[in-house]
Amino acid sequence: MNMIGNRFKTIRKILNKSQEQFAKELSVSKQAISNIENSKSLPSISLMSKLLIDYNININYLLSGIGETFVHRKDSDLNLKSSIMQEVEKFLEKRGIV
Numbered sequence: 001m002n003m004i005g006n007r008f009k010t011i012r013k014i015l016n017k018s019q020e021q022f023a024k025e026l027s028v029s030k031q032a033i034s035n036i037e038n039s040k041s042l043p044s045i046s047l048m049s050k051l052l053i054d055y056n057i058n059i060n061y062l063l064s065g066i067g068e069t070f071v072h073r074k075d076s077d078l079n080l081k082s083s084i085m086q087e088v089e090k091f092l093e094k095r096g097i098v
Helices: 002-014 019-026 030-037 045-055 059-064 075-079 081-094
Strands: none
Touching (some): 045 081
16 A cells, blocks of 8 residues: 555656645545555545546556556547546456455
8 A cells, every 4th residue: 555655646746736736636635635645545436536537647557556657548538437437446346455
């Protein structure tokens, strides 16, 4: 879990966001961001979906460190939220995280 927190923090810093800014944009508390970065909690499925949709974050990278930090999608892909959520859930279940 520590590695997820480190990668989450790295992503936030790449995006040049403070914890407060990132929290506001993700509709969570600053404490939630801090808890993820300090490995006290994992990002929720809805938060990971928002990271993917709003920031093109590669969830596979966030959770496992595999692949590029960001995914490259076409604008038309933004309408795939439900299928994205399903893929995230499958990934988490496969790794025993959920």
